[in-house]
Amino acid sequence: MPELRKDPVIGRWVIISTERAERPNDFKIQLVERAKNNFCPFCPGHEASTPPEVLAYRPGPANPNGPNWQLRVVPNKFPALIIEGDLDREGHGLYDKMNGVGAHEVIIETRDHSKSLSDLTVGEVEALLWACHDRIIDLRRDSRFRYVLVFKNHGESAGASLEHSHTQLIALPIIPRRVQSELDGAAKHYEFKERCIYCDIIAQEKRESERVVYENDEMLVIAPWAPRRPFETWILPKKHISHFEDAQNGIYPAFADALLTILKKLNALVGDPPYNFTIHSSPLQKPNLPHFHWHLELTPTLTKIAGFESGSGFYINPMSPEKAAAFLRNAQIT
Amino acid sequence: MPELRKDPVIGRWVIISTERAERPNDFKIQLVERAKNNFCPFCPGHEASTPPEVLAYRPGPANPNGPNWQLRVVPNKFPALIIEGDLDREGHGLYDKMNGVGAHEVIIETRDHSKSLSDLTVGEVEALLWACHDRIIDLRRDSRFRYVLVFKNHGESAGASLEHSHTQLIALPIIPRRVQSELDGAAKHYEFKERCIYCDIIAQEKRESERVVYENDEMLVIAPWAPRRPFETWILPKKHISHFEDAQNGIYPAFADALLTILKKLNALVGDPPYNFTIHSSPLQKPNLPHFHWHLELTPTLTKIAGFESGSGFYINPMSPEKAAAFLRNAQIT
Numbered sequence: 001m002p003e004l005r006k007d008p009v010i011g012r013w014v015i016i017s018t019e020r021a022e023r024p025n026d027f028k029i030q031l032v033e034r035a036k037n038n039f040c041p042f043c044p045g046h047e048a049s050t051p052p053e054v055l056a057y058r059p060g061p062a063n064p065n066g067p068n069w070q071l072r073v074v075p076n077k078f079p080a081l082i083i084e085g086d087l088d089r090e091g092h093g094l095y096d097k098m099n100g101v102g103a104h105e106v107i108i109e110t111r112d113h114s115k116s117l118s119d120l121t122v123g124e125v126e127a128l129l130w131a132c133h134d135r136i137i138d139l140r141r142d143s144r145f146r147y148v149l150v151f152k153n154h155g156e157s158a159g160a161s162l163e164h165s166h167t168q169l170i171a172l173p174i175i176p177r178r179v180q181s182e183l184d185g186a187a188k189h190y191e192f193k194e195r196c197i198y199c200d201i202i203a204q205e206k207r208e209s210e211r212v213v214y215e216n217d218e219m220l221v222i223a224p225w226a227p228r229r230p231f232e233t234w235i236l237p238k239k240h241i242s243h244f245e246d247a248q249n250g251i252y253p254a255f256a257d258a259l260l261t262i263l264k265k266l267n268a269l270v271g272d273p274p275y276n277f278t279i280h281s282s283p284l285q286k287p288n289l290p291h292f293h294w295h296l297e298l299t300p301t302l303t304k305i306a307g308f309e310s311g312s313g314f315y316i317n318p319m320s321p322e323k324a325a326a327f328l329r330n331a332q333i334t
Numbered sequence: 335m336p337e338l339r340k341d342p343v344i345g346r347w348v349i350i351s352t353e354r355a356e357r358p359n360d361f362k363i364q365l366v367e368r369a370k371n372n373f374c375p376f377c378p379g380h381e382a383s384t385p386p387e388v389l390a391y392r393p394g395p396a397n398p399n400g401p402n403w404q405l406r407v408v409p410n411k412f413p414a415l416i417i418e419g420d421l422d423r424e425g426h427g428l429y430d431k432m433n434g435v436g437a438h439e440v441i442i443e444t445r446d447h448s449k450s451l452s453d454l455t456v457g458e459v460e461a462l463l464w465a466c467h468d469r470i471i472d473l474r475r476d477s478r479f480r481y482v483l484v485f486k487n488h489g490e491s492a493g494a495s496l497e498h499s500h501t502q503l504i505a506l507p508i509i510p511r512r513v514q515s516e517l518d519g520a521a522k523h524y525e526f527k528e529r530c531i532y533c534d535i536i537a538q539e540k541r542e543s544e545r546v547v548y549e550n551d552e553m554l555v556i557a558p559w560a561p562r563r564p565f566e567t568w569i570l571p572k573k574h575i576s577h578f579e580d581a582q583n584g585i586y587p588a589f590a591d592a593l594l595t596i597l598k599k600l601n602a603l604v605g606d607p608p609y610n611f612t613i614h615s616s617p618l619q620k621p622n623l624p625h626f627h628w629h630l631e632l633t634p635t636l637t638k639i640a641g642f643e644s645g646s647g648f649y650i651n652p653m654s655p656e657k658a659a660a661f662l663r664n665a666q667i668t
Contacts, residue, residue, distance in 0.1 A: 178645065308610045
């Protein structure tokens with residue numbers, strides 16, 4: 001019997017239609033492939049092919065835009081938003097608009113064109129997290145911005161247009177709708193219970209354990225109760241922290257370990273699938289929030305995305321989170 | 335300069351990033367292709383390959399599951415929901431679930447395997463609309479159901495798993511989240527203004543005309559103010575009607591004409607692109623609503639769908655609706 005399940009934060013119902021897929025290799029997916037010999041603007045030696053860097057980590061002496069970097073952050077050459085200008089918010093009859101002011105940056109995670117994020121060391125992934133941290137701290141000084149969206153598209157079918165491994169961030173004068181729904185849902189729960197709903201989720205998941213994929217001292221990885229997609233996973237800090245950029249002791253190494261572990265487990269199960277992740281955090285200009293809890297949401301692209309799902313907000317998922325969590329828990333990684 | 339625009343009903347902001355794409359053929363899309371010689375369960379003579387029909391239109395004598403049909407509605411052989419059973423709504427700690435009770439049906443639009451919806455006559459498309467109407471009228475007598483979602487996936491990359499042209503409907507015990515957001519947004523506007531927000535949109539669009547794609551006596555077709563995708567279009571009845579199944583005089587022929595015209599214009603511009611449409615209507619068990627206005631939302635799949643968009647609710651669209659509307663208005667069809 002299929003089941004309808006409701007996300008406890010935003011109230012979205014999904015169908016868990018378990019009769020459709022039973023095992024990871026029931027999904028016909030397009031694995032991520034690498035082209036050969038194309039010129040790559042993100043490779044060492046090609047620094048002049050990107051806009052000048054806004055941040056870089058170098059082992060040796062500072063040498064902006066020189067080739068001796070380990071990680072590099074550059075403005076997107078084809079930005080969706082432009083950094084200069086006023087918002088000029090205005091009405092147009094019924095409608096609202098403002099200038100597309102914002103920052104759109106690319107974090108080049110590694111020098112090595114042949115590596116995916118899942119091939120990096122824990123230390124290298126930790127450096128990626130610190131780069132996100134450092135850019136958010138810098139961008140939040142700009143009072144035009146309300147939110148920094150950190151996301152990664154891995155693989156062409158997940159929207160990646162360059163294959164050299166990178167993460168993106170967009171600083172926005174608005175709060176993305178999905179994050180706003182979570183903030184609203186979490187605030188409603190807090191009003192009623194005076195508890196953070198994500199802390200409640202963590203407590204229940206640890207108690208029941210069947211949707212837990214992995215944990216370390218600081219982080220819990222779960223297959224969420226009402227996932228949209230097979231193998232959707234969330235990574236949450238176990239202790240309440242509202243902002244990702246609030247880097248408390250030891251959180252980034254533990255987060256890097258959890259993220260790497262999940263990506264390697266996913267690879268062990270289904271090859272090298274396309275995926276997306278986004279970090280959901282509290283708005284930049286807000287103080288610590290008692291009701292919101294930052295986390296990362298990872299969705300592999302294992303099923304065709306039927307557009308009716310984004311048109312209706314109604315998702316059909318052929319794999320239960322309990323089954324997905326068991327597969328991921330049992331996947332052996334080296 | 336890119337622009338941020340807000341959807342007036344649900345409050346979602348999108349980036350209109352016009353520097354990225356200027357013309358319809360800037361999009362590298364996978365056109366819809368037809369396989370050869372595969373067995374098709376939807377073709378005439380193969381009626382026994384589907385579950386028994388729940389509705390059919392036949393020119394001659396009634397002959398259930400016989401081959402002389404023009405349009406046929408059958409239960410989905412691999413349904414996402416199951417028709418028998420109680421909802422058994424229950425809690426599970428923080429979480430909510432219920433049995434996956436519902437109906438999942440397929441409307442086979444034509445006998446001819448080689449035809450797309452856009453190849454049909456106005457009369458044949460009108461028959462599709464009447465079939466949706468007739469099924470909704472039947473399904474709404476079942477008090478377990480709150481909503482019937484009508485949608486179409488055209489082309490493999492838009493999620494279609496069988497190529498013989500068909501539309502689907504799912505009867506649900508819940509209201510899809512996106513539709514609920516529209517109901518909520520429209521109710522808020524009505525509370526403040528005592529006017530339907532979609533009627534207000536229609537009035538403004540007719541006055542400004544630059545986002546109008548097409549109109550006939552009963553229907554208006556627009557590129558919406560804050561579209562998620564290039565060439566996203568909405569088809570709305572000009573007069574206020576809250577429920578699609580409230581088939582007032584002349585509305586279905588006019589709706590069929592509008593839908594066919596848009597599909598043909600899209601084909602003239604970009605070949606035969608994959609697309610999805612969904613009908614957004616009022617909940618089944620509600621009387622006529624003064625604040626909600628049924629409509630169809632059509633989204634061609636011309637850009638790669640980056641998963642971060644559904645993960646964040648934040649969309650980047652490389653084409654303004656004014657430009658999309660001008661291209662569609664000027665597209666010549668035969």
